[in-house]
Amino acid sequence: MTSFITPIKYEQDTMYLLDQTLLPSKEVYIEINNKEELWEAIYRLKVRGAPAIGVAAACGLYVCTRDLLTDSYGEFCAKFHEVKEYIASSRPTAVNLFWALNRMEQKLLALKSSASSSCWEKEQIHIKNQLKEEALKIYQEDVEACYAMGMNGLSLLKPGMGILTHCNAGTIATAKYGTCLAPLHLGQERGYDFKVFADETRPLLQGARLTAWELNKAGIDVTLICDNMASIVMKNGWIDAVVVGCDRMAANGDGANKIGTSAVAILAKEYKIPFYMFVPTSTIDLNTPTGQDIHIEERNGEEIYKLWYAENMAPEGIKTYNPAFDVTDAKYITAVVTERGIIYPPYDINLPKIFE
Template identity: 40%
Template sequence: MPQLQSRSLRVHADTLEYLDQTQLPQAEKWVPCDSPEAWQGAVKNLAIRGAPLIGLSAAFVLAQFAASHPEHDWQQVSDRLRATRPTAVNLMYCLDAMEACFEQGANALAERAAALFAEDRALCQRMAERGADLLKTGDRVLTHCNTGALATAGVGTAIGALAVAKQRGVELHVFVDETRPLLQGGRLTAWEMADLGIPYQLITDSMAASLMAAGKVDKVMVGADRICANGDFANKVGTYMLAVVAHYHQVPFYVVAPYTTVDPACATGAEIPIEQRDPAEIRGAAGAFGEVVWAPSDAPVWNPAFDVTPASLVTAWILDTGVFDAAAIARGEHCQGRGVAASKCWRTT
């Protein structure tokens, strides 16, 4: 296995380490991931998170398992990994790419995982540059969840665009939604903004409407976990509410994602499986700070990890392959190269 490293993933010859994102920003703790089961646990508790990073880390876990278990049923392991996060389609993309190499042996799997890593870095850079092209000095940008280097192998998606704009000398001000379920914006995006030297202010998700009503937001940029053939997309819960408010206040709303997030076999957002999370995340909170509970221990909870935003609320989709408006989406231009023959690549079971 080649030596590779991103902001939150380290690949060694025979081991994999991840930066535990549940410990940030208080501590930067690297944790070895030595089995498919360990990876599943890390993904479920959001220690490993971000649609691209989830897919890439799964590819390395599968490659390393194959190298140490040559006689095992690799397909069975891949299926288990696939079922861990049903909403994010990048996981399906990476695992299908790995499965296509099964007959070529473990070395081919290691090479394919490394190629996926390199591909994601290149995709991040291209989409970030396209997103940065839409930003100008003085823009006040609102973002949701965490879409930076922590979530990818490269500079990130929506935050990647902010980072490239900063590199170009574009002066921005960013409003950061704190984001449920584990305050990914408050813990991770705020940390990345400080690291990038981009001025920001942290807000609760419920404050975005008031901020837009006051005329303080010029653009909204978010990531995506799955983009459908019609442009509907799934992202971290709270995104749909943000899109509705932006539409009402006529604030441009952009989705930034790699082409690996596009699922042409999924016609509309109604077909996207939405993961339900642990009710305890709503009744209280736990993290590096410890644990606190503020609701009755038996309070009924509805806790979807994602919601679906209709294409009608999106100004443009910024992919590595181009910037697509509603007319381009209607023509299916964002799905080019992702036809019926590729439908297996986005199955979830």
């Protein structure tokens, strides 16, 4: 059986996050006690991957508000909302962040009828316990969703296939199992003997530091390649399918994922290789019409030429453009794999059906 790495732990009323910026050299868990630490962890990519960000946000929002001392339900709601909005400002693209935070707030608002001003001290304890239960429910739902997504994805793959990945949508990007890497882990347990090629994923190297590390740790045959080698491995006939994750999918099926994903999709189309995007339903944003409406986070340009080098690999102060994501047009996506099933084009018609 595969031993799954857990990126988020909640033990003895304490929250810990695996600091993924230190991988693969060190496996260190950091304790989260306040909104500043949580914001920093999300922004600095200590926790990353849309599902994991959502789970961390839900658990973290509870942790950051469990010690609030207020005189009324209204005052508690106001302070809770303030913390929620602060955490939400950490990263603008991953829809799971806002989905999880909003769900926690909706849970709080649903408890209004039980809040009594005459015994607020007692009711406050009850409300906080309910928020904790909701956060842990979000955690467990992600575990179950990723397993289902993995099984759905595995139905599209055959033993011995060559698989190309980009970025990391593995077990460390979720509560457990992963999204696009879930079928690889589950296939490993079933003797599928996949041959995986992992794009390094510039500039933050999630493919090299995280996917290659995670799959190697699980005993899966993985070969690390530079991003600009994707075309040649496809041309060589070594790739039978591409599997990638998604940080936000628009209503028309356009999917935002780590920068470089769209280039892989275009190559796959050229070489007639199926391109599968793994998308938890919590990541599908039917309120966003197309990929053009997705806000793309732009990060500090020093990540391109300074972050991983002993000396700068470009002149100091050089102009840079460093978008964290790009949008893969729906026409390049062979199928969308969710925990509720596999969706095929036309996505503008079939995506809403998954919620019925």
